[in-house]
Every structure is written in C-alpha cells, then in structure tokens.
Amino acid sequence: MTSTLWQRIQTSGMSSLAVMGMTKNTGKTVALNHLLAQAATAQVAIGVTSIGRDGEDRDQVFFIPKPPVVVWPGTLVATAQATLQRAKVRYKLIDSAGIDSPMGEVVVVKVLEHGEMEIAGASRGSDQRKVIGRLKQCGAALVLLDGALGRSQHASPAIADGVMLATGAAMGGSMADVIRKTRDRLAILGIAQADEATRTLCEPVLSQGGVAIWNGHGEVQFQANIATLNAGEKLLEYMDTDLATIALSGAVGRSLWQALMKLAERHPGLTLVVADGTKLFVENADLLAFHKLGAQLRAYRGINMTGITLNPYSPMGGSFVAEEFLNAARQAFAGYDVSDVMLEHKIKNNGAIG
Incomplete structure (x- = not known):
C-alpha cells in the first residue's frame, strides 16, 4: 500500500533525497527501508548510497543491534568493494564510480534478489555528487543518500534535492525536549541560501x-x-x-x-x-x-527539508507513546510533513490505531 510519505516524494519531482538522522537510533534506517520498499512496489528505478558506512549488524558506537538496509531486485547500490564480501544478496557489477574509500573502490552494483546489504559510500561531498550522478547514469530515477548529521564534516545533505530528517526518543529527555532539540536543528539546517x-x-x-x-x-x-x-x-x-x-x-x-x-x-x-x-x-x-x-x-547551498520522520522508541530507555509523539510533532512542526512510517503501517494493517 502506498504511503503518504512516498506519495509526497514522488509528486515533488525530486531525483535525489538524503535521509539523515539527528543522532543514532532515531529511525533513519527504518525510513530508508520504507522508501526502498515503496519504490520496489511502485516499480521506480531506485539508487542508494551512503555517507560513510551503514547497514552493519550493530551500531558501531553503542553496539546495539540495528536494522539492516534491505534492498530489492533491481536496486542500484553504490558501495565500497569491501562491503560486497558481506552482502546477503546476489548482485551484478554494473560500473565503477571512480572513487576510492577506506573500504576500497566505490562501485555500482545491481541487486538481483531481496535481502540485506551493508553500504559504505563516499564521505566527501564532491565525491557524493559524483556517485549520485553515476547512479543516475546507470538508470536510477531517484537516488537515496543514507547518512547522519555530523558523521563527516566533508559530507552534506545539501547535495541532494531534498532532505528527510529522522528524529526520535533516542535524542534523550522528554517529548518536549526532543521537539525543542529538533526545532533548533531545523532552524540551523534551514538557513537561507545566499543570493x-x-x-x-x-x-x-x-x-x-x-x-x-x-x-x-x-x-x-x-x-x-x-x-x-x-x-x-x-x-x-x-x-x-x-x-x-x-x-x-x-x-x-x-x-x-x-x-x-x-x-x-x-x-x-x-x-x-x-x-x-x-x-x-x-x-x-x-x-x-x-x-x-x-x-x-x-x-552556499540551501537545504530543502522535505519532511520529518519519527521514532518514538529508544533502545536506551525513555520511549514515547507513538500516537502522542506524532500529534505533538505535527503541531510543533506545522510547516513540515511529519510521518511515523511504522505507525502508519500499523494503522493500515489494523484499520485503526492499536
């Protein structure tokens, strides 16, 4: 079933979208996987790469199990060669991005089956632009850039047409604290582009x-x-x-x-x-x-904030009631599209909020 988040992205006409997390465990990978699944259902040619590394089994800072990146047949993935040794899917080598990374050369592969992948792309903004361009040349109608704010001072979501920001209870504090921290970050990310x-x-x-x-x-x-x-x-x-x-x-x-x-x-x-x-x-x-x-x-490059995704759960404790968090966030961020993809999926499956 088509989600409202996916509908907004498709109607926007954008060809690249950065999915960024406010901090770890705010639901960025869940949002990314949701978009990959929606693209597969809609038969949209999708490309995906990462700022640095993502899709590993455990968070490399807190060692908390985290959801893998789930790809679908036909997905184009730009990733460092070393990650392909751990891929849990069959794939076909399509092209080279001509960029070296600490984990080897960044290459473009076409996924042949549904499954999990670790993705490690370019870290520098200039290299990310090249990778996005190469994925488009290989046939991607929409490129998803997977990353986290502050992961690298050389990396930026401003290279994409839009940004989806993931925030949630893992930010720490009360619901009001999380909303305040997110509002402040949005003000900083949203500084106007120079003339x-x-x-x-x-x-x-x-x-x-x-x-x-x-x-x-x-x-x-x-x-x-x-x-x-x-x-x-x-x-x-x-x-x-x-x-x-x-x-x-x-x-x-x-x-x-x-x-x-x-x-x-x-x-x-x-x-x-x-x-x-x-x-x-x-x-x-x-x-x-x-x-x-x-x-x-x-x-120098303004950031187009496409929307905000929420994760009411924190693996460190202090989770929120999903419905209450969504309602509060929509009131606080009235000028933005706010989604909880897991809650929306639950509602559509059950016919009501459980």
Whole structure:
C-alpha cells in the first residue's frame, strides 16, 4: 500500500533525497527501508548510497543491534568493494564510480534478489555528487543518500534535492525536549541560501576549501586553504579593516563562532557564508544573537527539508507513546510533513490505531 510519505516524494519531482538522522537510533534506517520498499512496489528505478558506512549488524558506537538496509531486485547500490564480501544478496557489477574509500573502490552494483546489504559510500561531498550522478547514469530515477548529521564534516545533505530528517526518543529527555532539540536543528539546517551574486563571489573558496574575506567593493582581503575550526585568530586580524563578507568552507565550532560574533559587533552589515547548515556546530540561540547584531548568515547551498520522520522508541530507555509523539510533532512542526512510517503501517494493517 502506498504511503503518504512516498506519495509526497514522488509528486515533488525530486531525483535525489538524503535521509539523515539527528543522532543514532532515531529511525533513519527504518525510513530508508520504507522508501526502498515503496519504490520496489511502485516499480521506480531506485539508487542508494551512503555517507560513510551503514547497514552493519550493530551500531558501531553503542553496539546495539540495528536494522539492516534491505534492498530489492533491481536496486542500484553504490558501495565500497569491501562491503560486497558481506552482502546477503546476489548482485551484478554494473560500473565503477571512480572513487576510492577506506573500504576500497566505490562501485555500482545491481541487486538481483531481496535481502540485506551493508553500504559504505563516499564521505566527501564532491565525491557524493559524483556517485549520485553515476547512479543516475546507470538508470536510477531517484537516488537515496543514507547518512547522519555530523558523521563527516566533508559530507552534506545539501547535495541532494531534498532532505528527510529522522528524529526520535533516542535524542534523550522528554517529548518536549526532543521537539525543542529538533526545532533548533531545523532552524540551523534551514538557513537561507545566499543570493547569486554572493554565491558567485564565494564559489572559489567554497569549492576549493578554506577561508576568505572580501571588503565592501568585493575585493579579496584574505584567502587561504586553512582549517576553518582554527581560523578565528586569523579572521580577528581583520577586525579594523573594511570587512563585508566572510566565506567558510568547513566546520564552524564554538571558538570560531566567538570570533565571528566579535567581527559582527564591529561590522553590523557583515555577511557570513557557510557551505550549508550541517557545518554549524553551534546553537540556534547563537544564530539569533548573530542576526541581532545586524549580520547575515547564509548557506552556499540551501537545504530543502522535505519532511520529518519519527521514532518514538529508544533502545536506551525513555520511549514515547507513538500516537502522542506524532500529534505533538505535527503541531510543533506545522510547516513540515511529519510521518511515523511504522505507525502508519500499523494503522493500515489494523484499520485503526492499536
């Protein structure tokens, strides 16, 4: 039976979707498997790859059993060669992505039967774009990118047409706490994309890496391929210059953010451009304080949040009543499509909420 989540994705016209988890055990793999099953039923040519590694039997941090990635006949999978030794399905080698990873070359295979696979794809955003393109060339009408927020500072859901965010009780705390944490994360992920003129100005540093500063005339004051996490001290050297725009290609942590706040105090019209919201390791309150100073925060690539999936269960304890969690989340995230795919499946099978 077709789910409302799958219907929304199909009618959107998107050709790539990142399925991201707020943290481990928030139901990302369950949501991914749901979409793979729906695609198989709808006979949609589907491709799947991963940011890093997924589909292993146990969570590699907490060693909690986790659901495997379940693929279907015809699914195109881009994964590192080492994972194929553990595949529980027959497959046919289709192509090479031309990308190396710690687990071997990333290749494209066509699945020949229903079963489980471990998937380990490219970790760098530029390589992920290549993999998505290769899966499309091999016939995928929709590519699913499986990942987790913060898994790699080089990985980003902004390379996909849309993002499905999985959140749930595993975030810890009460239902209200989980909703608050999710709302704050959505605010960070949802920072607006910069205008075309600003994107053009920042493109060299955002594509090549590093940090850059421009004055009000668009002239480069400083540009270097240095680690962003440690760039605060360098940026502060330009405190008393004509400073209008800063571009940062990598992660923005607490110490760097403190330096940016000082610069914003001195330059109220400052525009800060980051690769996307996944690079910000600060709180939503920090963003609000930055904007209050008259500064602007923009993303080089904006993230299109397609929807939110919920997991009311936590393997660490503190689970929620599914129906109550779904209702509360839909009220809290009124501007988003919110789903609990397991609850929807249960309702459709039983004809009522059990």
